[in-house]
Amino acid sequence: MSAVELEPSLIVKKKASEISNELKGTSIFLVGMSCSMKTTLGELLADALRYYYFDSDGLVEQAAGGEAAAKSFRDTDEKGFRDSETEVLKQLSSMGRLVVCAGDGAVQSSTNLALMRHGISIWIDVPLDMLANEILKTEASSTISQATSNSDTFIEVMEELSKVYYEMRKGYGTADATVSLEKVAAELGCEDLSTVTAQDMAIEVLKEIERLTRVKKMMEEAARPF
Template sequence: MNCTMKTNLGKLLADSLRYYYFDSDSLVEQAAGGSSAANSLREGDEKAFRDSETEVLRQLSSMGRLLVCAGDGAVRSSTNLAFMRYGISIWIDIPLDVLANEVLKTEDLSNVAQATSDSNSFSKVLEEISQQYNALREGYETSDARVCLQKVASQLGHEELDCVTPEDMAVEVLKEIEKLTRVKKMMEAAARPF
């Protein structure tokens, strides 16, 4: 799900790997004519918005040396998931309460029900994010690897999740990529005739 950790991590990894960085949601917004036009499209014609996401992923899947931060729509259809199979997909698993706090801090409520100013706003935002997460979880689980913020914090001995930096997460992502490429090479070697 969208969060600053995912964005910062994506940019850091792209720089480290000397890849181009793309955010699929930003590309959909650009194609629609800006964020307000994209929001209008999303609210007015959900199918057209999802078709735009699919087209962005189709175009990106034909390119090389890219790091793509995919939006929530990327895991909503089997077509999008197939386009993501052209590369390595990593699920950056951030606890939902962290996401809810970020939404409230940034007041980025475009994808979440409008929070009210009363004391229940956190629970309302968390409930909405939980519903989104439950609807998308099956798609997330198709990723090649999963890097969990809580696990990284535990491995580093941090009691607070906000002590984990994008650099810490990047190290874990790179470890997962190394494992995946090692397995791929072993499978290719095993498939060669004797």
């Protein structure tokens, strides 16, 4: 790997080291629509902060006996499935030094939202059209170009994603901070949103975490008696 390729990761690690002391091992919960950016970002942050990485949906699936078993469990006993999601979050929230990619179940109940209050929650907001193209590329046997956006299939995927997004938006909005890919792209002067990297997003997440820890410290100092 060249020095040029190393530079973005080194910048992320440098920023992570700057906030590490103030963070004091507080866990980070990433919420938002499932996508490769969110997953890659979670793994990158965990590496930079020297944290452990977990995907809450993956843990629920593992407990259920695999992806197919988890889907069957959800279809036949939704309450039981939701209870499993809560149990996973309960265990994760009791630990420190974690970066957790939280599934949608994390924002669907007041109990789960309260559990994430044991850490810092960040909404990773990625445009739905990017998510739709990612889904279609993953499912297709051949590469699907941006021209897919004019197809009926793309429209169907967008409609389904929009439905989920609007159901979850209120829950996502309870996060301590939001990091929008579109906003990061605008700040970097990127017209093509796909050129925004996980490293770019990680820097923004770390800046938000730094801001939140500073606010918390100020509030704690203000509450101290004279």
